[in-house]
Structures are given as C-alpha cells and as structure tokens.
Amino acid sequence: MRKSSSLINIKEVLLSTRKVLNENAIIDSDLESDLLVAFALKITRAQLHANINSPISISEQKTIQNLVNRRIGHEPLAYILGVREFFGNLFRVNESVLIPRQETECLVESIINYLRHKSIESPKVLDVGCGSGVIGASILKYFPNIDLISIDISPNAAQIAYENILKITNNNNFHVLVGDLIESIKVQVDLIVANLPYIPTKRIPTLQKEIFLYEPKTALDGGTKGVEIISRLIEQSTKILKPDGAIFLEIDPDQKYILKNKIQHLFPKHKIKVLHDLSGQERVLSITIL
Incomplete structure (x- = not known):
C-alpha cells in the first residue's frame, strides 16, 4: 500500500x-x-x-x-495509559490513587512469606489506605482463602480498588470500605497491612513534578515528621488485632526508630523486623505480637 x-x-x-x-x-x-x-x-x-x-x-x-x-x-505515564503493572498484574490507576511503586512489591513479598508459614485456615487481612488495591489484590490472588478487607479514606480510590481486586483475583471473598484508617472496623483481624503516607509535609513541594503536580497529596503527606498517620494506625490497631497477629508497614528508612518506640509502648510483647527493598533501603517494618 x-x-x-x-x-x-x-x-x-x-x-x-x-x-x-x-x-x-x-x-x-x-x-x-x-x-x-x-x-x-x-x-x-x-x-x-x-x-x-x-x-x-x-x-x-x-x-x-x-x-x-x-x-x-509532567503527567505520569501511568495516568496517561490508565494502567500500571504491579507484581505481574496490570492495575487500573488514575489521579484518585497513588501510582504503585516497585518498592511496595517488597511489602507484598514479605506478607506472602509471613502467611505461607502461618497455619490459619482463613486469615482475616486488613489492607489500610488501600489506594488502587494492589496490595490486597496481590495477596488475595496468592492466597484465595484469605478474608480480605480493604479500606481507604477516598471513595474514588475505594471504587478503583474494588474493580482492580475483582478483576485481578476473580474472587468475591473481599470487602472494600470507605473510612479513616480503621475507626469503623469492629472485627478482630489476624493481619494489618498498610502503605500509608509517610513523606514529611515540608518535603512534598520538593518532590518530582510528576508526583507533586499530579499524585494525590492525601496519599503522600504523612504530617510534620511523616509518621503521624502511621502512628494513628498503630494506636488504633490495639483494638482489633488478635493477640498473635501482625502488622506490616511500608516506611521511610529514617522513621524506623520513632515507630519502634511507638510499638514498644503499645505492644510490650512483640517481635520487630526491618526488611529491605530492591535498592537496599529499609522499607518494610513487620511487627509480630507475641
């Protein structure tokens, strides 16, 4: 032709x-x-x-x-295409949700390793600040028997999470809720996982333009020291976490000591591990209640 x-x-x-x-x-x-x-x-x-x-x-x-x-x-490629690959799956994304990062795959891998060695028939897993639902969907796809609850403060994010989890897992064994952290959760859970905002407020304007101009500030801004929202979650978790439960958090490496002190105050008997991402940064904080 x-x-x-x-x-x-x-x-x-x-x-x-x-x-x-x-x-x-x-x-x-x-x-x-x-x-x-x-x-x-x-x-x-x-x-x-x-x-x-x-x-x-x-x-x-x-x-x-x-x-x-x-x-x-400076509009991020993921928002233009409307999708982002994470843990081998394509997830729908838009400006209502944070774009999934590769370092968060380390969090998912650590959760999978933890659940693999637990002898709970149908563990109840709570994904807090679920965003696009990548963490919950990845775990549920790997462990179809878990009882997953995903929650986000943004109704738009919760809707995207619901669509992604259903599409990726083809599993109806989950619930997506709208709420501020876990204040509305009344059931006891075996595992709490969260990738909450952990960037200090003063650092937000210094981020790359793709991030600062387009990604939701509510998914980035962790308060003055970057740990305010995570600290609230840890405090609230004492009410719903089972005695032998665990918490997995994505964090900034500089925040581990502040959070460790918080955990030691709230959970006298516990075991803490700090896990590294692919770049060698301390990225995941795991807390097992003894």
Whole structure:
C-alpha cells in the first residue's frame, strides 16, 4: 500500500516522539515512546514493531501529539495509559490513587512469606489506605482463602480498588470500605497491612513534578515528621488485632526508630523486623505480637 505524502509511518513517528521526550528529559524515552504510540493506535508493542512501516493517519498523529504533550507536561505515564503493572498484574490507576511503586512489591513479598508459614485456615487481612488495591489484590490472588478487607479514606480510590481486586483475583471473598484508617472496623483481624503516607509535609513541594503536580497529596503527606498517620494506625490497631497477629508497614528508612518506640509502648510483647527493598533501603517494618 502506497503511503500518502501527508502521512508518516510508525517508524517515523516513533523517532520523532523519542526525540521530543529526550529533549524534555524523559529518562526512558525509548520505552515511553513505544507505549504512547501503541496506546494511541490501540495495539500492543509487539504489533507496533511488526508494522513499523505502516502509515499513521492524520487523526492518529494528532492523538499521539496530544499524549506526548501531556507527558512532557509532567503527567505520569501511568495516568496517561490508565494502567500500571504491579507484581505481574496490570492495575487500573488514575489521579484518585497513588501510582504503585516497585518498592511496595517488597511489602507484598514479605506478607506472602509471613502467611505461607502461618497455619490459619482463613486469615482475616486488613489492607489500610488501600489506594488502587494492589496490595490486597496481590495477596488475595496468592492466597484465595484469605478474608480480605480493604479500606481507604477516598471513595474514588475505594471504587478503583474494588474493580482492580475483582478483576485481578476473580474472587468475591473481599470487602472494600470507605473510612479513616480503621475507626469503623469492629472485627478482630489476624493481619494489618498498610502503605500509608509517610513523606514529611515540608518535603512534598520538593518532590518530582510528576508526583507533586499530579499524585494525590492525601496519599503522600504523612504530617510534620511523616509518621503521624502511621502512628494513628498503630494506636488504633490495639483494638482489633488478635493477640498473635501482625502488622506490616511500608516506611521511610529514617522513621524506623520513632515507630519502634511507638510499638514498644503499645505492644510490650512483640517481635520487630526491618526488611529491605530492591535498592537496599529499609522499607518494610513487620511487627509480630507475641
């Protein structure tokens, strides 16, 4: 098929897209240009490269340009595409939820290792500040017998979490609630997991533009020292955590001593572990009640 003089092909648009992304300091411009163009054309990356010489219509060129403009305006790629991969699954995301990070996979792995060695037939797991639901969904997919409760203060986030958990797990053994931490939870639970806001307020304006301009502040701002919300959760957990239960938290490495002191005050008999993420940072705090 002969290409019209007004049209360009996929190869040409990929080259021009990469150039623009590079000029605007987008680090992984090769990957992002592939994803943006494939998204605009409603095809996979494999199909994109299999049809590298195929022409692109004027309307498709405009769609690609709009996507590129959004990206160089610092809108995160995950929000543009509407999805983010986490723990081997694609989750729906938008500006109502924090974009899942790779370091949170360390939290999920540590929870899976913990549950694997517990002899509870159907443990009740509470995912607090669930956001897009990646933690709860990943655990429920691995352990279909758990009784999962996910809760978030944002109704929009709770709706996204519900949709993601149902789609990823194809399991109805869960509940998604709207609420402030665990004040509304009346049942006893075996495990509390949380990736709550832990960035100190004064650091929020210094974050990358992609984060500061687009991601929800309520999912980032942890208060003056970054531990206010996590501390509230630990305090509230004394009312619903079973005597032999556990808490798994994602934290900033600088916060472990403050939180350890808090835990020692509330739980006289306990065991604490600090686990590292893939970059070697102390990222997960696990508390087992003895």
